[in-house]
Amino acid sequence: MSASSAPSTFALKKPSLPSLSWTNLPSSSTFNIAAVSFPRRRNRASAPVFVVAVSSSNAKPTVLVAEKLGEAGISLLKEFANVDCSYNLSPEELCTKISLCDALIVRSGTKVTRDVFEASSGRLKVVGRAGVGIDNVDLAAATEHGCLVVNAPTANTVAAAEHGIALLAAMARNIAQADASVKAGKWQRSKYVGVSLVGKTLAVMGFGKVGSEVARRAKGLGMHVIAHDPYAPADRARAIGVELVSFDEAIATADFISLHMPLTAATSKVLNDETFAKMKKGVRIINVARGGVIDEEALVKALDAGIVAQAALDVFTVEPPPTDSKLVLHEQVTVTPHLGASTMEAQEGVAIEIAEAVVGALRGELAATAVNAPMVPAEVLTELKPFVELAEKLGRLAVQLIAGGSGVKSVKVTYASARAPDDLDTRLLRAMITKGLIEPISSVFVNLVNADFTAKQRGLRISEERILLDGSPESPLEFIQVQIANVESKFASAISESGEVKVEGKVKDGVPHLTKVGSFEVDVSLEGSLILCRQVDQPGMIGKVGSVLGEENVNVSFMSVGRIAPRKQAVMAIGVDEPPSKDALKKIGEIPAIEEFVYLKL
């Protein structure tokens, strides 16, 4: 943002004439913010979408691909961006490179830490995780830096499930150990007698995409499948003949336990000394989720004690695991080097999925796989579009009405709608009001990803209220009102009866309109910029102001007067296409009946 941007607010109270006070508010036009865009949908018309806000410059963006990505994905990226494929970067090298990149694509091998976001100095707008697990990305830091994180959650599901089944079967029949033995010149047929799968109970821990595919396949092998997942709907499990059970029941009854939950604070080391002790003696464990869900030392002990007969592991707490890892070297353990997603088909699919998500996000489009932004369904977004504009403009107007020195701390937003509260998702509107409130007075970039965080960080409390109106629920909202408490206004008429700076607006024919300022009713479309004047209502006022602007070649787009009563005080709202000069504003202030006025940039 340029510190020398044109003054954007002019405020004057009649008694302070002629000492005109200008307040320099940074103009959003000096930074490229693609706030929220509503692009044409390619497909998945009703798929959930997420809102992104990106575009740091007009030049071609640069995408750093830090781990091997399928060719199809690289080609897609190259159509839109400069692509830098640099693999095996050290953390320091990554931090150095990142300041020149708009997007970063990684798999599970790169730690995208807070240091990376800090080193990017705000340029990094999207992190694409070419896969599912995002435990290698510091999501809190990404959100704080307004950086969108997208993943590719579907393309490797089948590959991971197939790998789980491959490990299950290989472990049960000692395939890896027997293979090594034959290659070592031995023929140990009695040593490698396995166990059968048919009729055995498999507990699937985490009944999401991979877990349910594993369950489906295990049923095909004749296994009895149960699952534990506190968040999975029972009917989805029932539909494939799987019973959802408690954690304790799952681990106590299973002959095989297959792990498919994400690594979170709740799942970290969920298999530990205590939980191994509750398992059936001779249980077999498969892990293609994340190493951290098992306490690896406890697993070694459980293997040695015979509680766990065998384990088959694709993932480890530290990857690669130490070469002297007791777990990896254990005779009863089969290991693979995090190969779950590594099929040709999955890698091609993941590369395309992530390249599309990253390019879309860089274009400011809606990303269907955002991880750190709230989900807003496509149809809701289309309907909310004009209200999103209204919300941002009301925020912008409200904050520009505040007198310099008044800290904005408490903002109340009221949404009036004939729709039931559950039918109105206000997260997007709140984010845009926050953007409108913060951006004119700071250099912070606000988007849907970081709006709530940014507001909190600045001590800005935004409370929301919904008013349920009678009438047709066709439109999602009748009006939005923004009130800022405990502040002084540079335009006294903007203060409501209850003492807050208040602006209210609605959408008419798809265009946002300002309909109330303080307690004055106005009606002016929110396009271009706005002059608000308080005057004594009398004939000729519109003409006088209009001719000052006309002389300056400033085009008036809209004008409306709201008054308390004829010949009493009135507020005139004038929409202008061009910013009036200081001189023109001074002349307006000098019109005798005008008591105060303010020029506001939208």
Ligand SMILES: NC(=O)c1ccc[n+]([C@@H]2O[C@H](COP(=O)([O-])OP(=O)(O)OC[C@H]3O[C@@H](n4cnc5c(N)ncnc54)[C@H](O)[C@@H]3O)[C@@H](O)[C@H]2O)c1
């Ligand atoms: N080894 C690999 O290469 C590979 C490949 C793909 C996925 N994965 C990993 O597999 C896991 C599952 O991936 P997915 O795509 O199925 O994810 P998903 O989000 O579709 O499913 C995860 C499921 O775990 C459930 N869950 C969350 N907390 C739980 C808890 N405390 N107990 C039980 N269940 C819980 C969730 O409700 C969800 O249904 C992830 O950890 C992912 O990173 C690994």
Ligand SMILES: O=C(O)[C@H](O)COP(=O)(O)O
């Ligand atoms: O979470 C995932 O998608 C898998 O663990 C795959 O990770 P990878 O992309 O590093 O193979």
